[in-house]
Amino acid sequence: MSVMRFREAVRAAMIEEMERDSRVYLIGEEVGHYQGAYKVSEGMLERFGEKRVIDTPITESGFTGISIGAAMVGLRPIVEYMTWNFSAVAFDQILNNAAKLRQMSGGQLHVPIVFRAPNGSAKQVGSQHSHSMEHFYAHVPGLKVLAPATPADAKGLLKAAIRDDDPVLYMESETLYGVKGEVPEDPDFVLPMGVANVAREGTDVTIVSWSRMVHVSLEAANALEKEGISAEVIDLRSLRPLDEESLVRSVHKTHRAIVAHEGWPYGGVGAEVADRIQRLAFDDLDAPILRVTTRDVPMPYNAKLEQYVIPQAPRIVEAAKKVLYRA
Numbered sequence: 001m002s003v004m005r006f007r008e009a010v011r012a013a014m015i016e017e018m019e020r021d022s023r024v025y026l027i028g029e030e031v032g033h034y035q036g037a038y039k040v041s042e043g044m045l046e047r048f049g050e051k052r053v054i055d056t057p058i059t060e061s062g063f064t065g066i067s068i069g070a071a072m073v074g075l076r077p078i079v080e081y082m083t084w085n086f087s088a089v090a091f092d093q094i095l096n097n098a099a100k101l102r103q104m105s106g107g108q109l110h111v112p113i114v115f116r117a118p119n120g121s122a123k124q125v126g127s128q129h130s131h132s133m134e135h136f137y138a139h140v141p142g143l144k145v146l147a148p149a150t151p152a153d154a155k156g157l158l159k160a161a162i163r164d165d166d167p168v169l170y171m172e173s174e175t176l177y178g179v180k181g182e183v184p185e186d187p188d189f190v191l192p193m194g195v196a197n198v199a200r201e202g203t204d205v206t207i208v209s210w211s212r213m214v215h216v217s218l219e220a221a222n223a224l225e226k227e228g229i230s231a232e233v234i235d236l237r238s239l240r241p242l243d244e245e246s247l248v249r250s251v252h253k254t255h256r257a258i259v260a261h262e263g264w265p266y267g268g269v270g271a272e273v274a275d276r277i278q279r280l281a282f283d284d285l286d287a288p289i290l291r292v293t294t295r296d297v298p299m300p301y302n303a304k305l306e307q308y309v310i311p312q313a314p315r316i317v318e319a320a321k322k323v324l325y326r327a
Helices: 006-020 044-048 060-072 084-098 134-138 151-163 212-225 244-254 269-280 303-309 313-323
Strands: 002-005 024-028 053-055 076-080 114-119 144-146 168-173 180-183 197-200 205-209 231-235 238-240 257-260 290-292
Touching (some): 006 044, 114 151, 144 151, 205 313, 212 231
Parallel strands (some): 144 168
């Protein structure tokens, strides 16, 4: 084990997979000479050269399409966007090509490609840089969507994504890049997709979250503990495929559920999780499932308004008390 920051764990995963498989390469804006917009690819250009760490113009649709074509003929690209918000420019390529080619070719074509970028809120970067985009893509059959919360998960899940033969969308939180944690050094350390993690054991209420919101949920669980409430925190890690068994197992124990995430409240992954719980564990529920989300507005630039809009621990605490009928 070694202690790494989140960005270092992402880098380690890419380096190990590029050394293991010469078909893997990194492409995107400023990934090479600038060392990455968030310094995730620092040192990789010097290590692998310009044929495998490729700087592009600001043309998301272009380098996404080129990379999908490269994946179709046997390469394994890692496509980096400066933010998932900018993937909207390439949405047609991801939706109509990457996600559908395997099915449309009757299984003759595979698209082993990873799309990765920071996702969700940052700090005062404005509404056009602050969307939680996982909801858009998890809706699409043919895509897998990952959202790790810890450095170890960041490494293990990215390695799994790079080795997968289907398109995987890998969503990092800009606010987690500096978070430290223990990470296995084993180059064969790979985490399976579709398996959630119990970030904290509890008996009174289940809080389901992913990415940055796992840390906020743990903060809320600590606050609830001081009031005699035991909260279990489930880190989904993988949004598609989704670990239904862990959700059902937890709700069977706690009988109450909250879903906390940075997306907007209308539709999305949080709504899907709530639906799965009520369909699969309805008889275990002693209260309605509540969601704690980003408020239903574009993200404000003002710092205080931004913090008001993004889910905070007190809002999760309030929701927990409501499902426990203590509010």
